[in-house]
Every structure is written in C-alpha cells, then in structure tokens.
C-alpha cells in the first residue's frame with residue numbers, strides 16, 4: 001500500500017497526538033497544517049521538519065482547502081466544538097476524507113443536516129471516537145458478536161471524569177477569552193446548558209455492541225440532572241469565597257443521567273459526571289442472559305458457566321482469545337505511540353480507510369445518533385424529565401448488519 005496525503009486542522013492537545021501518531025504510522029505524507037494559534041502552528045511545523053516532513057501551513061482552513069484540495073486525501077480535525085462541523089463540511093464538500101474528533105452539537109437539526117450533507121457528498125466522514133478502539137472494548141464487542149453474552153438486555157456507560165482543572169485551570173482560574181486549551185472554548189457550554197455534553201466515549205462502544213443503527217435503534221430518551229454544586233465548590237476551594245466567577249450561574253448539573261430504550265427491548269443508562277472529585281471511568285456494564293461485563297475501577301466478567309460460584313473473573317483473561325486483529329497486528333507499534341494505544345489503533349484504521357477508499361467504520365450516521373443525546377437530554381431535563389421519542393434518520397432502520405464489525 002502507498003501513502004496517503006494528510007492535512008491537519010487544530011493542533012492543540014488532540015491534534016498534536018494525531019500528528020505524532022501519523023508520523024509513527026509511516027502510512028502518510030503530511031502535506032499541510034492549520035491552526036488559528038500561530039505559536040501552536042509553528043511548534044507543529046517544527047515538529048514536522050525535525051521528522052523530515054516539508055509542510056505548508058495556514059491559519060485559515062478555507063485557504064488551505066482551496067489551495068490544496070487536489071493534493072490531499074484526508075484531513076484530521078481537532079478543533080473546538082464551535083468550529084469543527086464548519087471545517088469538516090468544507091473538506092467533505094471536496095470529497096476529502098475527514099477524521100473528526102469528538103464534536104458536540106446543540107440541536108437535532110444540526111445532526112440531521114450534517115448527516116444529509118455528508119451523504120450527499122460521498123460519505124467521507126470518519127468519526128475519531130477512540131474508546132471504540134480500546135482493546136477491551138473491541139474484544140468485548142467481538143464476544144457479543146460471537147454470542148458469548150447471549151442476548152443483551154441492558155448496558156451502562158458514561159463520561160465520568162473530573163474536568164474542572166481542564167475547564168478552569170488548576171492555578172490561575174480562567175476560562176473564555178484569554179484562557180488556553182479547552183478552557184477557552186469548552187467551559188461556556190456549561191454556563192448555558194444542562195445536558196449530557198459528552199456522550200460519545202461511552203455510547204460509541206455500547207451502540208456498537210448493541211448494533212444501534214443496524215437492526216436496532218433507540219426509541220426514547222429520558223434524562224435527569226442533579227443540582228450543580230461541583231463548579232462552585234472548585235472555584236471556592238481554589239479562588240476563595242469572593243472569586244468573581246461565583247457570581248455566574250452555571251446551568252450544568254453535576255450528574256446527568258439518561259435512560260434510553262431500544263427497539264430490541266433493551267435499556268441503556270448513560271452518565272455525564274464531570275464536576276466532582278473522582279478518578280476517570282467510563283463505567284461500562286453490558287448485561288446479557290448468558291453473562292455480564294462490568295468495567296469501573298476494574299474490568300470483570302461473569303459468564304453463565306462460572307455463575308454457580310457467584311464470582312467475577314478478571315476480564316482480560318476471558319476476552320484474550322477475542323482480541324481484535326487490528327490490535328494483534330498493530331500493538332507493538334502502538335506501544336510507541338503518543339498517548340493511549342487506542343489512539344494509534346484508531347489512526348491506523350482511519351489511514352487504512354483512506355488508503356483503501358473504503359467506508360468508515362464509524363461514519364456520519366453513528367456520529368449523528370451519538371450526538372443527538374446532547375440536545376435530546378437538554379429537552380428532556382427542561383421539560384421536567386419528559387420521555388422524548390428518539391428521532392430516526394432516513395437510513396437508520398435500513399442499514400443491514402455490516403460485515404465490518
């Protein structure tokens with residue numbers, strides 16, 4: 001296989017990881033870089049030069065697209081939520097593969113519109129949802145497909161991560177204009193919205209395991225919010241009783257819980273829990289009539305044949321035979337990668353998709369379904385925890401069970 005030509009928009013935290021992993025993969029020529037922030041941009045240009053890549057660089061993604069559209073196969077977008085879809089559409093319209101970092105939207109209409117736009121222009125959106133590529137997640141999914149858990153009845157997942165140091169910084173409290181990284185663009189969402197503002201990491205894997213968007217679909221969502229005290233606690237602890245941000249009224253509850261129902265008679269509970277002191281966890285549970293997987297601090301499994309003892313087994317021992325071939329082939333290289341190994345495995349899948357000009361494993365339909373949780377949970381909470389019917393996108397019910405999984 002030859003090399004594909006890849007450009008990057010957004011070279012902050014995530015963009016830099018993807019850039020380094022792309023260099024490591026040796027599957028791509030890096031042709032251009034773009035970031036609004038000149039200093040970050042030049043840092044990445046230097047990194048490319050040190051590694052033997054001669055790149056064009058831009059602060060305007062439109063200009064980059066206009067000048068280089070015929071000379072690139074793919075672009076990796078790791079920008080703010082406000083900017084990402086606009087950037088993605090510019091490249092999708094030119095039939096360039098777009099690797100899109102986790103992006104949150106404000107309305108169902110935006111999801112549907114993005115879906116229709118992408119389909120119209122050739123279906124080149126590849127969702128960079130890295131947790132879908134975690135070794136245990138892929139292996140558990142292979143076990144589900146092999147019927148090891150029997151018929152699945154229930155799942156749980158969530159984004160449980162104390163994000164307050166990211167949202168405000170941990171020394172000088174600051175967000176919005178003048179702040180750095182995600183504090184500059186992400187924190188204002190929590191002022192305005194009481195919703196699950198990051199469903200993808202938990203829901204992507206669970207939707208894969210349940211075949212959502214294939215022969216199964218969500219039928220309803222009901223969401224609940226606790227009161228919000230985590231931000232004020234953090235601000236007081238670090239900035240004192242009179243910190244000016246304490247006058248602001250943040251809308252987000254500390255824990256958002258959504259209960260989804262599926263057309264196959266299952267329930268899925270999704271948590272968004274980012275404002276309390278707690279270690280990171282995605283809190284996976286997958287429960288069938290022949291076994292259960294749980295991953296909180298520890299990943300454990302109990303299959304029917306061991307159930308007499310009512311004891312958990314360490315998950316890794318059980319899922320080892322089901323480890324995905326993407327991992328078997330690429331694990332050694334992944335060990336040298338920039339951050340989590342799953343990021344490298346995902347990147348390999350993205351670059352191979354581009355090289356083979358094939359259909360993305362996770363495409364715009366998946367992105368739209370996962371992303372709808374944000375506006376739908378907001379609507380349910382706003383209406384006093386009303387059960388909201390889950391919208392269907394055209395193709396939703398008709399996608400056949402794909403051979404790809």
Ligand SMILES: NC(=O)c1ccc[n+]([C@@H]2O[C@H](COP(=O)([O-])OP(=O)(O)OC[C@H]3O[C@@H](n4cnc5c(N)ncnc54)[C@H](O)[C@@H]3O)[C@@H](O)[C@H]2O)c1
Pocket residue numbers: 009010011012013014015034035036037040059060061078079080081083084087101102103104128129130180181182
């Ligand atoms: N998968 C994961 O584990 C994970 C983790 C963190 C963030 N993310 C996602 O990655 C994306 C980026 O997050 P981040 O932490 O890297 O943010 P960041 O703030 O560190 O970087 C974003 C960069 O995008 C640039 N940018 C914004 N608009 C632009 C535009 N119009 N043109 C060019 N550059 C532009 C900014 O200048 C900034 O350098 C977000 O969608 C976020 O949700 C994913």
